[in-house]
Structure formats: structure tokens, C-alpha cells
Amino acid sequence: MEGNRMEKTGNLKNTGNHTDQMAKDRKAREAEKLERQKAMLEEADRERFDFRDKDQSSFKTEKGLTSEIVTEISKMKNEPDWMLQHRLRSLEIYNRLPMPDWGPSLDELHMDDIVAYVKPNTNMKSDWNQVPGYIKDTFERLGIPQAEQKSLAGVGAQYDSEVVYHNIRDELSKQGVIYTDMETAVREHEDMVRKLFMKLVPPEEHKFVALHGAVWSGGSFVYVPEGVHLEFPLQSYFRLNAAGAGQFEHTLIVVDKGASAHFIEGCSAPGYNMLNLHAGCVELYVREGATLRYSTIENWSKNMMNLNTKRAVVEKNGTIEWISGTFGSHVTMLYPSSILKGEEARSTFTGISFSGKGQNLDTGTKVVHAAPNTYSTIHSRSISKDGGIAVYRSTVDILPQAVGSKSSAVCESLMMDSASRSDTIPSLNIRTDASDVGHEAKVGRISDESVFYLMTRGLTEQEARAMIVRGFVEPISRELPLEYAVEMNRLINIELDGTIG
């Protein structure tokens, strides 16, 4: 174990050298050399996420899903009875609901093979030093504690199904801000949780949300009291470690009247050959005049079935801002949705997805305008390459009472080669004339003229293309906190290096 880690660290160092070298003799690079470097770079970078620990879990459920397993999960978590009942009801719904009859193929997914619940052998610690060494290593490699030290208001990290580390700055606790793992919230903030838990996204919604309702584990609970403005983002990092496991974290955030917060969610998992499943659920309650920004950079490994459900309800004058970057996973179905319930509620959705070899990323958003003078903007960009499939899917509903509402969507897709696919499948349902709705979509490739132009200024073709792609995603990366913007550009560079050759 220890030796293994050393070796990996060595590799990481190599990456650094390579990068330096690349910067030094940019012009001198030849195609072959590039190819070799690229392969190494890719490997080394993947390394950063791919280190996997020996399975040290203390408890593992049987492979299939039964009411006994669900009851057992509930018991282990010491849950109140209503939560157990919720789980059992969800299980029943899960068994009843069909698989979706639209979207990417889920044929590879055999639910009976999914280990529903994996519990690492540690209880939650609020002092980083008390977290067991191997888990700590994992997160340190992912850069989580450093991030906390730097600029984050609070950090939660989930390792497989349980939250292992949760911390919040003292001053925030004093202001009444609650930031804790979901299990603790069920016990310590039972009244609030019971009122809101899976009320916005009920288990009836679809099969995977029902599954989530039955086996959910971990996740974050955030409450920002009236008028409190969080200056620094809260961050949760989810990591899936066990092979063939599922991660079903539940995130519930309430931003009370006039308050504001920024929540960042990051996800990754090492690359196993076995298929993993992630069926998380995010419920966001944005109260009157409140603002919530919810940022996600998802870089699951390429064996992940990422079937995630996120929804926000926004009261009068409130704002929800979704920033969503999807890079990893084998299959993703993710459509953060906003219900604009109060007058003049607003939503913005800014999404980017990069679909490479073996990936089918079906993402987009839903907006329901359910009150007068509500406002939504959608800005989506996708890149598909090496046989990757990028799908943008959306619905915009303007209900009859939503007079004076406006919605505008712009979605652009970049095709890097003809082995890939890029589909745009929006639908609009407009129920009042007193509304302005616009939708624009574009699909295309990097224009030869642009590449030529940049090459006349001394850039190699690859550099030119990379520059154009970075320009393409710039409007999205601009919205991200710096370290995530850097991370996203890094991910894009990794993906792009495979373009030429």
C-alpha cells in the first residue's frame, strides 16, 4: 500500500516535468514525440484520480435490493421510523416503475449486480487528523483539505456512501449556518428535513430517484438563515471507491429569505472495469429574495452510470444559478431543473459537457415558469470527440399564470470528428401569449479558417485547435471559481491532446 503510493507520487512528478518541458520547447515538438507525451500525460493525469484503495469496508450489503437490505441500511443509520417508511415506499415504487423509454441506452446496467451500499469503516470526524490514513490520502490527493485551507467556508467529503469529513468555519456556525452530513441532519434537524426531504423530487419521479429514496446515503445538508450572505463557497466532494458500487448521496439546501450562498460539488471515482452507479439527488429550496449558486464539476471515471437528479424551487425574487460541468462517466443523464414558483424568480443554467471515447453524456436542463414575470436563461456548450455522444436535452414550460415571463436559450455543440455524435433535443411548452421565448442552437466544427488564421500567427495546428476549444468553453469557465476553472481547462487539455494523431 505504502509502496504503491510512492510509485504513484513518482508518476505525478513526472507529469510536472513533462509540462515544464512542453512549455519550454513548444515549437520544437514533433508529432511522434507529441503522441508519446500525450499518452503519458493522459495516464499520469488519470492517475490523479485513479489510485484506488484496497476495499477495507466494514460492511457491504448483498448484491440485489430487498426490503431487508433497505431496513438494514436504515437501522445502521439509526434513523427515525418515518425515514425507514420513506425508504420502503421508495423501494416499492422503484420495483414498480419501468426503465426510461428515452435517452441513452441503460442496457449495460444490471441493477441486481449493484452493491447498493458501502460503508467505510470509520465514523465521521471533524478533525482531519482523525480520518483514517487511506481515506485521508485519497482526499489529499484530490486536493480537498488544501482547498479548504485556502478559501472555502466549509468542506464535506464523501467516500463511497458515508460522509467522512465535515467541517464548517466557526463564525458561520455562530451565524446559524448549518452545514452537515445528511444522516446527522435527519437526527439533529429532523423537523426541517422531514418537511423537505424528497418533497421537491418525490420518489415517483422516475426509477432512479425511487432507488435513491430507498438506499440514499450520505450527502450534505445546508441551511443558510435569513439575511446571511456566505462570502466563501461551501464545498462537497464525492468519491466512489469500491468496485461495482453505487453512490446515492442526498443534498438538501435551504437558503432562507434574502440570504445567499454558493455550493460547489465535485465528484470523481477511480476507473474500475466494473460498472458503477451514481444516483444522487439534490433538492434546493431558494426562499424569497435569496440567491443560490450551485456549481458542479463532475469527473467520474469512464465506467460510471451517472443518473443524477437535481432540482431547485425558487420563491419570489429568488435566484438559482446552475453551473454544471460534465466530463467523466460512461453514461450521464443529468438535467438540473428549476421551478420558478414565485413572482420574478430567476434561473440561469450554464453547462458544459465534453464527451470522449466511450461516453454518452445526455445533459441539459428543465425550467418551469410557474409565476408571473419569471426569467430564465440557458447557456449550454458541448464538445464531442473520439466517438463520444453529447446530447443536449431540455424543456421550458411557461405555465398560463406566468405572464410577462421570458426565457432564452442558446446552445452550441462542437463536433471534433465524425465518429462522434451531437444531438440537441429541446422542447418548449408555452401556455401564455404574454411571454417571450427564444431558443437558438448551433452545431458545427472548428472552422478551418480560424485554425489557419491562428497558424499564420505561429501556433501549431494543435495549439490553434486547443485555443479555439478553450475559447469555446470560456463563457462557462469564466463562471467557475478559479481552482475549478483551472481544473476544467486541465481536463480539456487532457481530452484535446488526443485530437491530433
Place this chain on the structure above:
Amino acid sequence: MRQDTLKQNTRDQRALKQDTKRQETGKRPNQSVLEQDLERHQGPDMEQPQGLGEHEKKVQRMQTRTWSRSYVNDAGMAVSGPDPGSFPGDAAIPASGRIIQEQSLDQVPMEEDAAGFFLPGEAGTFLDQYANRRHYLRIPRGYTEQDPIVLDLHLTGENPDLVDDVFIEAEEDSRVTVLINYTSEEGQKVRHYGRTRILAHRNAHVKLVKAQVLGKTAAHTDFIGGIAEEGARLDVVLAEIGARNPFSSCNLVLKGEGSEAELDAVYLGDGQRSLDMSCRVEHRGKKTLSRITAKGVLLEQCKKTFRDTLDFISGAAGSRGREEENVLMLSPDVRNLSAPVMLCGEENVEGDHALSSGRLDERILFYLMSRGLSEVEAKKLLAEAAVSSVVEKIPEESIQNRIRERVRKAIEKGGQMA
């Protein structure tokens, strides 16, 4: 991965080709705020097409399915009907002697049926068996028919049932405009069921205009399919103005290199009517060009669903496509659904889509009224203006005027309510 795509596509295609048998899970006991909101305002009829009669079925209308709650996946259509008997009229359409005409479709050279894309098998069988007007038109090689070939089809109480099946074959380098015009006596329960297919050989240029200005009690189900070989061009103008619940489809396949398609649709929705349209252009050949333009006016309690799809097949390098829909809504109770889909499996293409929907611009209304036009007059003028770019493409002024008149009348009736 490609297998996944193929699998998915085959699944969708299969579902599309066959009748949709999927049952929705029905009303759910425990609904979210969202669902309750949606259902309260949309009612169950949004998902379940109303009044599926004896010969009607729910069929898939999207090439690629999406959420059921987008309400665009399926629609009810008449897949067959009773034996329509005969439909009187001249057996031959007035045209120059160079046009080869037949009243059977036995000789139709079909390698591929573009109209079949949206047409359920049962409906195809019904058309094959019961068509009471069959026209095969062949435009000989290199020949240009100067005047439009006009097929006027008028349905009356005495001849209420028309099932027409038209096939236009344009040989190499030929040119032709065909105008099919459907009208009916207002108040009569008439039924039109039709299919029009076009095969444009190399460098041929076919313009097909289908003007549906039936009465408001008419039933109307229509399918258009066109295939363009190398360098050929298809222009389709589709006017869906009348009928109770018009249901139409148009699928154009740009098969040959350098082929082009221009599809212009105009629709009017008023009263309690429900319009359902699916249009698609498939870019298969290299350097193919297409443009879909739809202009519509909706008022009162009508419902409209318009789906347009640009499908760039892998290999269609150098192709460009553009779709655009502009909807003018003139009443708070309209239901306006759109699904502007773009499917792309080829890198070297440019696809564009733009949709806009909204009410009349109040500034423009004020401008017109400041020149003395009453509100209703101004609305009439603006509604006419909204559809004029498409209406002007109909090469027959009397039909243009009939459409404008219908738009004006609808505004007059609906405008007084607003």
C-alpha cells in the same frame, strides 16, 4: 459506443415505425409540486390525445423520444378508416402533354419511401388499399413545365371522403411545380387522408405546394416524403390553415451530393383546434443544403405542436442546415409546443436553429394605431405580415388570398375576445 448509438437509434426508429404501444403510467398518487403544477394547468389531455376514435391510435412523432412530460413524443392519428368509396373528378390533371400521367401507382419506382418515416405501417396499408385518387406524374428528362400543375380537390357533403396518393417523379434535369389544393364546404363533415411522394432525380427541381384550406369541421391527415438525388432540389410549401385537428408530416431526404431542400410551413390555429406537425430533413449526401422555415399564428384556445428535425447522417460532410420557427400568439389560452431537434453524426457540417415565440410587440401595435388603425385592424395586418413570407411562396394568388382571408377572419373573431 457506436453500438450504443445504433441501439438507441434502432430503438427509437422501431418505436417510430411501429405504432406506439407504450402505456403511460397514469396518474400518480404522490406528485411533486412540479407535477401538480404541470398537470393542473395542462390537464391529462396534453399527454393523452383526446378522443381516440375507432381508427385512431397514439403514434410516435419524435424521431428520438424525450421526456413524456414534454408532451411532444406522441400524438393521436387516424391510422386507417372506413372504405372511402370513390371520389369524383377528372382522372387526369391539367398539364402539358409532355407530362406522363397515370391513375395508378403500380409503376412507382420505389427503392426507399421517405414518407414512410412518419407513417405507421397500418396507415400505409390503408393508403395502398383505399386511395380513391391516385396520381403518378413523371416529368421527362430535361423538360421544364412552365406553369404549375394544379390539383384542386374540393370536398363536399356529397363527396366527403378523399384519400389521395400522389407520386411525382422528376427525371434528370427536369423542373416542375405541383400545387395541391384542398378545400371543403364549411360545416360539412369531410375527411381528407393523403400521401404525396417525390422522387427528384439528378439535378431535377421539384416544388410542391400543399395548401390545406379545408373547413373547420374537416378531418385531415397528410404525409409528404421526398428524396433528392445528386444536385436535385426539393421545395415544399406546406400551408395548414383549416381542418379540425390537422395532422401532417413531411420528411425530406437529401440523398445525393449537392442536393437541396427548402421547406416552408405556415399554420393558423384558432378556436379549439389542435394542430400536429412533424417536419424533418435528413442530410445524407455530401454538401447538402436545407432550410426549414415555419411561421404560425395562434389564437383562442388552440393547441399546436410543431416538431422540426435536422438529421445530419455521418458522411454528409460539407452540409448545412437551418431551421427557424416564429410563432405569434394572440391569446392567453393558446398552447404552443415546439421541439426543434438537431441530430448530428458528422463533424463537417453547420446546423442552426432559431425559435421565437411571443405576442405582438406592443410598440409596433402602438405605432400602427398611431396611424389610425384600430387594434383589430393592426392585429390583422401584423398577423398577415407574420405569415406573409411563406404565403408569398404559393404560386397562385387566389390561394394566397384565401389564406390571408382566413387569417384575417380568425383575428376578427379572436381579436374581439382579447
Place this chain on the structure above:
Amino acid sequence: MPKNLLSIHNLSASAGGKRILDGIDLSIQAGEVHVLMGPNGAGKSTLANVIMGDPRYHVEDGSILFEGEDITEEKPDVRARKGIFLSFQAPEEIPGITVENFLRSAKAACTGEEIRLIPFRKELRSRMEELGIDPSYATRYLNVGFSGGEKKKNEVLQMAVLNPKLAILDETDSGLDIDAVRTISGSIHRYKGKDNAILIITHITRILEDLPVDYVHIIANGRMVRTTDASVIDKINREGYASVLG
């Protein structure tokens, strides 16, 4: 005894809850030329639009009478048919409606008569000629793709064709070159008679050079601060508004 065309009493108006006009009085007789001046944002255009019945503005108080009839609550088309015309500062672009079709409909609405196509076409042609507008513009969509100057000319063309009793010209001269201003001035001259009146809103005064200005109104912060004769124009040109706002 000259005929009283427009009389505005104690008019106050607001938009979006904000008061923009405050107790305006204004009276215009047939045969008169009035000029409305004032700094940016004073309420000049607002007044013009309120007279025309712009739904963006809410009349809080006061009244607008035209030829003795109260039109405060009337819709814009009714006002137009009574003989009020507004040349817009930024006319709307309307695709799908040709200039000719539009003007013929408007003329029919304003006169209440059917307008026969051939004579109308003839009249339109000659009016366009006077304004130096290319005849092909008759079949172009209303203001679509017109330059700023062409739009302004098109407004004056509409005035000439509709022949209103009161023409309000809202900065019809701004953004035009000298020749265009001269052409427009010519048209205004031809239009102007003893039975009708003009209210001109302007920043630059070149358009007024050949016109017999009867009154100049200075408006500031939504209030009428001064009504005087044409001599004030020179003063404003020389010393700016500060000198007259006192």
C-alpha cells in the same frame, strides 16, 4: 378666430410608478407652429407620446382635449383618426408589411373611405418624389433595413399622405445630413397651412430656419418652465439651456 386644436390642462403622467410629466399646460391653435425644447430627459418625447396615447405611460392627472373633445382616455387609433400624427424618433420595423400596403390601410382608417389603389399609388409616388425617396421603397417592408435617415423620411412621407391636423415631429431632424433636413423642411412647408398646426421637438434648430415659429416651450424635469417667442432659440444656441431655465 383661430380654431383651437390641442389644449392640455395640468397633465401629469408616469411610467413604471415614476412621474415623468408634472402639471403640463399647452394650447395649440390651427395655423400655428410650436417648438418644444429642453435638455435630455426633460420629458419632450414623453409628452409627444402621451398626446398620441402611448400605453407605456399612465396619465395621473389632467386632460388632453383635441378640437374641444376630451381624448385623454382614447386609444391611439382614435386620436390618429381625429387628426393627430406623431413622427416617431425611432420608428418600428415591421417585416411582412409593405410601405404601400401600410399607408393605404392607414389612409383608409384615417379618412374612413375606401382608398382606390391606382390614384393612391400615384399620390404616393409623387410624395415620395418630393422627399427624394426611391419609388422601390413602396414595396419594401416597413422600415426594415432602412437607414436612420430613410426611416425619418418615411415618417414625413406618412405625414404628407395622411395630412393630419396636428403633426408632432419628434426629433425628425436628428441624425440627418444638411440635404436631408432641407428636403424634410420642404415637405413640412408644403404641409403647413392655416388649418393645421405643427409641434416640433428638436435639439438642433436648422429645421426651424425657414419656418415661422409662433411659440417656443421650454420643458425641464417634466414641467413646462417657459413659453416664449422664437427669439429664445438663438439664446439657447448661444448660451445653452442654463440661461433660460433660471
